[in-house]
Amino acid sequence: MSGTLDGEEIDLSAINAGPAAAASSGVPQGELLVGFADALLARDGSELVRLREAIAAALGPGGLRETASVAANFQRMVRIADATGIPQQVPLLMLGGDVIEELDLRRFASADNTPAASGVQRLLGRLLRPLAPRLMQRAAASLEKRKIDKANRSPGAGLGA
């Protein structure tokens, strides 16, 4: 199954299949990135040493730092989700319904916390999915504008402070 993000066409099967599949995921250096996640979670010290060098060489020191920080971030987020039993919210469930099915994510025990999307919700999700990236960009731009407007209205704004 594939999807588009930030203009890149990506094969999502690498999420389940691991580093070898990530090589053909369409994500630049995907094999290294997925390998890093695998080595970190497996506590494989020697593989981490190799991958740090490879990622720094391919993506620069900043790329290595960001890979480590994103992995750390999701080591945190998954535990929050699993420890509180939160369900996935309906809008995201609608838009991600096919991904959930294709990647067989309902095999995970924590899927029990989220009821399956109804037929109508899935249909709506399919209709809205092509529009979602544009809608999200517009929403983000609108929020950014509101932030700027708020900053401009705050005391001291425009005084050269």
Next chain:
Amino acid sequence: MQSFEYVDAPVPIDEGIVAAHREVWRRIAAAGAWWTGAERVAIAVEVRRAETCVLCRERKVALSPAAVMGEHEPNDVLSAAAVDAVHRIVTDARRLSKSWVEKLAAAGMSDAHYVELLGVVVAAFSVDEFHRGLGLPPERLPEPGGGVPSRERPAGVEPGVAWVPMLSFRAAKTSAPDLYAGMPMAPNVIAAMSLVPDAVRDLKRLSSVHYVADAEVANPLARGERLTRAQMELVAARVSALNECFY
């Protein structure tokens, strides 16, 4: 010497990460809403002990964690129930259940104590994971500070969505308006710890430097300085899949 100097880091660590890690360490050492500073630091100690816990290792490979009887090494500051909660969140979170959280309550740990404990666990654990990823030793844990827990429970928290009560988008507008500021809705993973608003603030502080700011998550153009969003999401999704996390 200050914490998080990163003089031996293999790559430059930007100021935002340093500041966020220092602030989270300062917050762990201070009294929270329900735990003292000494208790919060003890929770962070157990985060590290869980990594080498023999009981946790045996439980993790068992068909059910309940099938393996035993006790963790005792902690002078925390109850056995609190130690077990920390260890299970770190080592086997995918098999936590609503009934397990209810048993913690029956053992005397309130829902608010549990949420704050979770907040300390995930903050300390993720900072340690960042270090592990870069081949750095874990940062020395802070010395506990003084003070007493505020015992403040935000107005408007409601049960029903998750195993613990949460602040809805609407309720947060009056009792903790900063929690969901800039977001069109309250994502459940942010709201999950809203029973203890400071735990959400720590989460937001870390997420904004480890990933992207919460208000930017839905924006597909938000990305790292070096990694594209697709590269970031590939790492995120693989970590989530390996943890068997549906969310």
